[in-house]
Each structure stands twice: as structure tokens, then as C-alpha cells.
Amino acid sequence: MSIYLDHNATSPMHPDVIEAMMPFLQNPVGNPSSLHSFGRMARSAVESARAEVAQLLGCDSAAVIFTSGGTEANNLLLKGYVDRGSKRPVISSRIEHSSVLEPLRQLQSEGVEVILLDSGPDGQVDLEAARPLVENSDAQLLSIIYANNETGVIQPLQALVEMVDRETCLIHSDATQAIGKIPLDLSQMAIDAVSFSAHKLRGPQGVGALVVNSKPRQLLISGGDQENRRRGGTENVAGIVGLGKAAQMARLEMDHKHHHLTQLRDAFEAMLADIPGSIVFGQQAPRLPNTTYFALPYYHGETLLMELDRAGFALSSGSACHSAVTEPSHVLKAMGVDDNLALNAVRVSFGMDNSLQDAEQLAARLQQLVDSLPAVIRQAAG
Ligand SMILES: Cc1ncc(COP(=O)(O)O)c(C=O)c1O
Secondary structure (H helix, E strand, O other), X not given: OOXXXXXXXXXXXXXXXXXXXXXXXXXXXXXXXXXXXXXXXXXXXXXXXXXXXXXXXXXXXXXXXXXXXXXXXXXXXXXXXXXXXXXXXXXXXXOOOHHHHHHHHHHHHOOOOEEEEOEOOOOOEOHHHHHHHHOOOOOOEEEOOOEOOOOOEEOOHHHHHOOOOOOOOEXXXXXXXXXXXXXXXXXXXXXXXXXXXHHHHOOOOOOEEEEEOOOOOOOOOOOOOHHHHOOOOOOOHHHHHHHHHHHHHHHHHHHHHHHHHHHHHHHHHHHHOOOOOOEEOOOOOOEOXXXXXXXXXXXXXHHHHHHHHHOOEEOEOOOHHHOOOOOOOHHHHHOOOOHHHHOOEEEEEOOOOOOHHHHHHHHHHHHHHHXXXXXXXXXXXX
């Protein structure tokens, strides 16, 4: 059995989540819009899950729009809330997930001005370079990833928010990787909208939410009146119940989780530092507690992934959605990392089911792989 170390791609479900979902998979489940007892039970389960999400995030239940995941939530926000007829720009960054960058490209092709902010070498949006672009831009939307999926680097969102007009600019963050890993209290933050996905916080795949108080200008999925007329279609009741439970567990286990993951990551990075020439991207910036994005100078990322897969370790080369493509990561490119080094990048993302032993075994295997290289290669690279 391989050791799973790819929790930023997707995280196995929490046992309590599976237990909570079971009755909604095994028994007849009503349509939450139906008036009979089955429908009322389904409605009540959906609303309880909504309340759990609201409690985790410190927002109103009414703000939670259930979607099919982070991708749909990002699409709904960008395609639904941006005013295409306006001359006011949308500001985002070069280090967003493709589910933000692609809708932005679409908006651009429809005539919307899109400004993409650069990253500094540490993996954070470069605030000094951003300032002249953001201040006085009269932006209609600022959309910045909360924590990057590849590097785990947490972005200086509040500093960027201070550069826009809070009265007229909608603030959105793709918080898919952050929610459940680090505390995020919307009641204390100047953020109007966040997107996220259940399977990144130990919930099921195929369900997520956009949290936003206002109504979209345009629906992404129109049909019935579900989700307060903001997203049509019969609710994924079992999935939403799983998301609610995952949100509850994330809230209850946040401190323990943070401590455990930080310990694994720091121990792994200390062992990695003993391998000559190893590099951890974004290490100097504030990061998610579970993510190490690294490169060994001797191994192409894909070769390393395959070697590790054979040895029983499941890792990823950057964004899972891009793992079939052998182009250097757009995030590392934006950070100014040389293409050859960027192609060596591999991501470890720990989860609650991992132990210190897993981190030790991975580091030992990496060391063995490096030791097995001819000395001439090691000397040249190190
Ligand atoms: C930062 C970020 N945003 C959005 C998504 C999309 O989430 P989903 O695939 O669940 O739609 C992901 C998934 O990898 C992600 O990491």
C-alpha cells in the first residue's frame, strides 16, 4: 500500500463524514424542494450543513451557495458577478488556479479589462509592483487566491484590499486550499466572497460552495429556484451533508490539525535540507502547514514522481489539474524560477492520516535516489 502524500489534490474523507453521509446514500432521500416528509428531511439536512459552513467561516448561512466544487464556485463568481459592460477592470494575479485564470481569459475575450499582478520570488503577490496598478484603478473586482495550491504560500490579501475602494470593489478569494487548514473568519476580514471545495477539507468530491452576500448579475446554472435563485438544480444532498460534516470537523480539529501538519512539514523540510542542492519554493513566506514544494537538481519532476510512485509514495508535480502536461508550472514561472529548475518541482502535501514515519521514509527514499546517481552528476548539480 502506497503512502498518500497528495492532500492538496484531494484528501481522503474523514471517517465521521462517511458516517454522516451513509444514511443519505443508503435510504430513500427526498428532493429538498418536495413538500412531503422525505423532502422536508432532505431540506433540513441541507440547511444544517449550510449552518455548519457558516459557523466555520463566520458568515451568514444565507450567503452560502452550494456548488459542484471550487471550479464552479470560481466560475460563478467571475462570470456571474463581473459587469461586462463596465470599463472598470478586474484585478487578479498570475498565480491563481486555472479555475480562475480560464474564466478571466473568457472575460477578457468579452472585452473586460483584466490586470494580473506579478508574484515576487517568495511566492507572494509583489505588493510594491501591485500598488501603482491597483491604487486608483477603480477596480470592480479584486480576486486573489488565499493560499496557493502549489507552493502553499498565503497571499497578502488584506494589504491588497487596502489599495482598492472597499465601497465599490468586490473582494473575492479562492480559498480552496486554505479553508480547513488555517482559520478563516469572514466576520473579521474585508472579504466579500470566498470559493472552496469539500474534498480539500476531508469532505466528498464534487461539492463545494461560493460564499457571497449579494446576488449574481447573471446565473451560471439557471433552472429551478434552488439556492435562493443563485444556482439551479436539485441539491447534491449526500455531498452537501458530507461538506457540512467536514466543515464541523475542520472547526473542531483546527488546532490539532495545524499542529500535526506543521510538525510533519517542518520535520520533512529539515531532512530535505540535508540533501545537497535541494530547494523548497516559497519557504521564506507564510505558508499552509501541510505543503512543501521542492526540487532536487538532479531529477526531472516527472521522473522523480514515477520513481517515488514505484517506491510506494504518491506525490504530485504542482497543480494536479496540470499533471498530464510537462510545461513548467505557471506559478513557478511567475516567481521567476528558471524553467529547468521549475520542471524538477514536486509537491508533498501532508494530511491527518500521515505520520512522522511517512515523512522520514520519504526523505530517506529521496536520499537513496540521490545516492544512487553517479558521483559526477551529483557533483555537477550540487
Ligand atoms: C486553489 C484551487 N482552486 C480551485 C480548485 C478547484 O477545485 P475543484 O477541482 O474541486 O473544482 C482547486 C483544486 O485543485 C484548487 O487547488
